[in-house]
Amino acid sequence: MSDVDVVLVASRIRAEERALLEALRGRGVRHHVLDPRELIIEPTQSPIVDGVALIREISLTSARYTARALEATGSVTVNNSSVIEMCGDKALTALAFARHGVATPRTLVTLSEPAAVQACDEIGYPAVIKPVVGSWGRLVARVPDQETATNLLEHRSQLPGPQHRVTCVQDWVDKPGRDIRVLIVGDQPVAAMYRRSEHWRTNAALGAEPAPCRLTPDLAKLATDAARAVGSGVLGVDVVEDNDGRLMALEVNHGTEFRALQSVTDVDLADAIVEHVLGLVE
Template sequence: MPYEGLVATIGPAPSLRSRTTELDSADVVLTRIIPSGSLEQIIFRVDALHRLEDRGAPVVNSARAIERTVDKLWTSALLEQCGLPTPETVVCEDPEEAFAAFRRLGDIIVKPLFGSMGLGMIRVSDEESAWRVFRVIEQVRGVYYLQHFVPHEGRDVRAFVVGERMVAAIERRAPGWKTNVSRGGSASAVALSLEWEQLALRAARAVGADYAGVDLLPTADGGVTVLEVNGIPGWKGLEAATGADVAGALVDYLAGRARA
């Protein structure tokens, strides 16, 4: 149902609908991409998901899980709180604090606090670049989200989790450091060790996601770190690379969550 058609009614006959479709009586709701819009539009759309949950509809992923995973700081904090390995990160509004963090970390990825598919991410490894990038962020009154760059030879892993199982995983490769398939990276099926699989499951659990795309990065010392958790992941490229029936796994999960 289109988010743009949402109508919430508070009063003698409270309801929530999308155009002519009543949503209050839905057996289960699968949330997909929340379209871009103004701050008020985004808040209203997430409020609608909260209201559906409050009125008894199972929402997958929940509004709270979406709020957590679209906010990179919140995701990073939850991963650390749950004892999961994740790159050192500094988030601030003060440009002097940002410069101090850059000088300490040395090689960083500057990311928008909200965003996906690698959009808006910039690697900064010298003072001149840092000055230019930080100046732009200051001018737009943005927030500095600075994450230590983990060398990865242009490859990472996306694990797709549904419920308490990992449905499939792909290794993504690219000539540069951005490996997103949507940005030109290639994908191939990969079998994960039990350690990596459990790490992906724990990461999804940390943010409260019913289904998620978990990005894992091999480290130079032979370990692994959790880079991000996507709470509204696509799966077309993953299905094409692995042959896994991700949509079927989601349908089965939704059937199990539907209210009687």
């Protein structure tokens, strides 16, 4: 029996959270689930939870505030709020990649519709337009020409909320029908998979098929560097290859889903995560 209590923070129990709970049980770790929807945060110095918090909350907003609140009262969080904020915003991720020299497709960040159109012209067509917040490939668009870019960005400008004025415009990478997901735990790459799809968006959530992928030294280094750039933790790094085989990091996911990766690797991913979490406080 471990002396550490682990609090799994989640409002939705997916296959990943169930696997993590089973891994905690398997190691005899005291644990419970904290649903952020039930949390009433009173700023105080009393610990909100007793133990290390594994943040698996599906909502970026709830994950950020919960992690911040727990940290303010002395709790260890994985991932911590800074990492969550950095990964949850593609503009901040792009800035972190640049600061740490991580290879990534050319990315321009704009704060208005006209600037975004100008950025598309600057990048050249086809260009990829991404909202700074969002996941599972939602609202990510490849625009083939200026007319399409102008139309799409005009639509984006009508969406409620100032966040929609912030846009990432990125070089489109002509990839070989797949990208790569690497799971980083702590500072270590643990496993990787290809995600194959007929569609240029190769998100597992959009139906991409997982396939085993060898963690070559180059892939491991790039993924580790990308994870370190945002602060390290339990992270899913998305990597794309161009047709010349050059590897580039696309983004880092703080609430990484790993059921697809688990289906193509013998590594017990949930147990590796739990081992890392326990190692932070033991």
